[in-house]
Amino acid sequence: MLMPELSIADDGFRLDGRPFRIISGSLHYFRIHPEQWADRLHKARLMGLNTVDVYVPWNLHQPHRDGPLVLDEGLDLPRFLDLAAAEGLCVLLRPGPYICAEWEAGGLPAWLLVDPDVRLRTSDPRYQKPVEQFFELLLPHIRPRLATAGGPVVAVQVENEYGASGLRDRAHLDHLVTLLRSGGVDVPLFTSDQARDLADGGIPGVLRTVNFGRGAGEHLRTLREHQPRGPLMCGEFWAGWFDRWGGGHKTRRDEEVRDTLDEILAAGASVNIYMFHGGTNFGFTNGANDKGHYRPTVTSYDYDAPLDEAGDPTGKYRLFRETIARYADVPEEPVPSAGAKLTLRGIRLPERASLLAQAGALGGPTRRAERPLSMEELGQAFGFVLYETELPAAGDGVLCFGEVRDRAQVLVDGQPVGTLERENREQAIGLRSPAAGARLTVLVENQGRVNYGAGLRDGKGLVGPVTFNEQPLSDWTSTPLPLDALGALSFSSAAAGTGPVFHRGTFEVAAPADTFLHLPGWTKGNVWVNGFALGRYWSRGPQHSLYVPGPVLRAGANEIVVLELHGTRAGVVDFRDAPDLGPAE
Structure with missing residues (x-):
């Protein structure tokens, strides 16, 4: 079906010239099994949404530098967009290249980190060139699905919460606008930032939206101060939150978020509910935060959202549907029931x-060097690295690492001696070497690259020198273990x-x-x-x-x-x- 075009007027949005309020919800195709995409999109429309909001994870779509764009199975973005159109939903597309999303490295590919000097999310040509290449690969698949071509994509975001980065590189933002426009993106562009970051994250001539979880009136007023004309929109209304290992399960009271949604809609603003359906960080894809302490995110991205991790409506779903119905038409179909479950x-x-005994069948090739090689130097994004060398002498001693990223299991001659965790800032462990030449094995897990803030450059593996009783250890083997295939x-x-x-x-x-x-x-x-x-x-x-x-x-x-x-x-x-x-x- 042909989708109408979105335009921006001084007093709000227009869809094919008629006043339009965006009532959107975020869901990420890469966090949902592809056979369940249609179900989740249908339930979005039944809750009263007319739009869905979608990030694009660069790191999955282009896992190798200069490699082709991956668009198969769970990464078939064109198919997902076509399903949204078939459901009658508009799409807000957020191609980054940085997306945050509590996703590994905020969606930036691990291979960017091979260059130790590249300045991420800036106008540094070493960053901009791969961004240009990614957009050149991606945009031909987006152009036929823009609203101007009859598709569902009515607007496209530039970067993501750039005001919070502290970088203030306007040339970077301007270049992204140029890349999108020269690549044929002729629908409205927008940015999203928290209220305190609107000045640094905005771009002249590009619609600003504001992100928050509560205090709608105050944040919308701040948005209006920065943007005197045009639509008011909450780009991310946080209906829940994400969890980290070692914390509790984050929830928000249904009535509290219902009331905030009502406040947004009563103000005449548009809204995107983050998340409508969170999904799952399958495999090794979760991100992490580091605000002085490294904190990896859990596998579930349930987010206490209106649609839970299994795609079942929650209490929030029903309350949000009732609230939306006071301001817009909601389908007359009943709220879907929970799906069948297996026991x-x-x-x-x-x-x-044994992983250690069969490491050669799981990864490779093993590389030898004077020092442990980082995961990025090994051409690896996810999983583990197995490091091995020999201890120089027998006796008790202290094994010291420059830094462990992110969790290291230490073994001597195949016997476990302890574990070091970056989260606890552990860098040393006492052990007994049975003899000169004893085999030291260190299995290091990437628990998720930092996805937000100043720690975005987050190389994995053993970082810096390794010593035993202050004597440097050399002649290391490094074996990548991405664990993306277990058939061997x-x-x-x-x-x-x-x-x-x-x-x-x-x-x-x-x-x-x-x-x-x-x-x-x-x-x-x-x-x-x-x-x-x-x-x-x-x-x-x-x-x-x-x-x-x-x-x-x-x-x-x-x-x-x-x-x-x-x-x-x-x-x-x-x-x-x-x-x-x-x-x-």
Whole structure:
């Protein structure tokens, strides 16, 4: 269907010349199984939304410098946009190149960090050239889906909350506008910033929007001070929040956010609800924050949103629908009911494979150097790096690292001696070397690159020198372990020894449906079901279950693989009909 065009007037938006209020909600196609896109978009329209807001993750779409644009399966952005159009929804597209989104590195590719001097999110040519290349690859797929070509994309964002970056590089913002316009983007452009950052994040001639969670009247007045004419819009109305490992499960009272939404709409403003549906940080894709302490984000991106992680309407969904109905037409269809859930208890995982013994089958190529090589130097974005060298002498000593990014498991001759965590600023560990030439092994996990603030340049692995009793260690091997394919693993029912171990089991399903994997007695690691990477688990919580999309399962036999980094009590998992996201905070 042909979609109408959006325009900006002094007193508000127009859609094909008629007054229009944007009532939007954020959802991220890359956090949703592609077979569930249509369902989530349909439920957006049923809540009363006329628009959806969508980020574009550069790091997934272009995983390799000078590589092609990846648009298959869960990254088929053109298909997602076509589904939105079929549902009758407009789209606010936010292509970054920086998106934040509590997403790994804010969407910036890891390969940008190979150059130690590149200045991210600035007019530095070493940053701008790859941005130009990305837009050259992306925009041909967007142009046919712009509203001016009959598509659903009615407006496009320039950068993302740039005012909060502290960089104040107007040339960078101007260049992005030029790239979009020269690339054929002829729909309105906009920026989004928190109220205190509107001056630094705005661009002359580009619509400003303001982001907040409460205090609508005050923030909209501030927006009007910076933008005397044109539409008032909350670019991100935070209906919930995200969680970090070791914290509580963040929630916001339904009535509080309902009242703020009502305040926005009563003021005549447009709104984008962040998030309408959060989804999941599948695999290794979660981001992290570092405001003096490194804090990685959990796997679930439920966000306490109107549509929960499994796509079921919550109390917020119903309250928001009722509120929107006072200001706009809402479909007469009833609120959708919760989807069916699968329950299977006591699934045993009897087969095992040692990560250390089979590292050569999981990654590579191994590289030798005088120092440990960073993950970026190894051409790697996600997962683990396995470092090895020899200890110079026997006896007790202290092993010191310049910096661990982000979590290191230390072994000597295959025996675990301890763990160091960046989050706790741990850089040294005492150990006993049994002999000169004892094998030192360090398994380092990337727990998520920083996605916001001054710490955006977040290289992974072992950073800086490594010493034992103040003597520098050299002659290192570095093996990348992205764990993006596990087919080469050899499993057996025999004990797999100490250290990180893969556990495998099978289970039968009569009718596939959404479910939640619970891992009682397990410590920390990652899970794959039928080869689909669900994400990370960690006994420290708050999250104690992993969402399993129904399309991942199949009727009949299914496989589950769990990488346990430390140890498990029983080697048994459950599929249950409800999640455990931890105690509300």
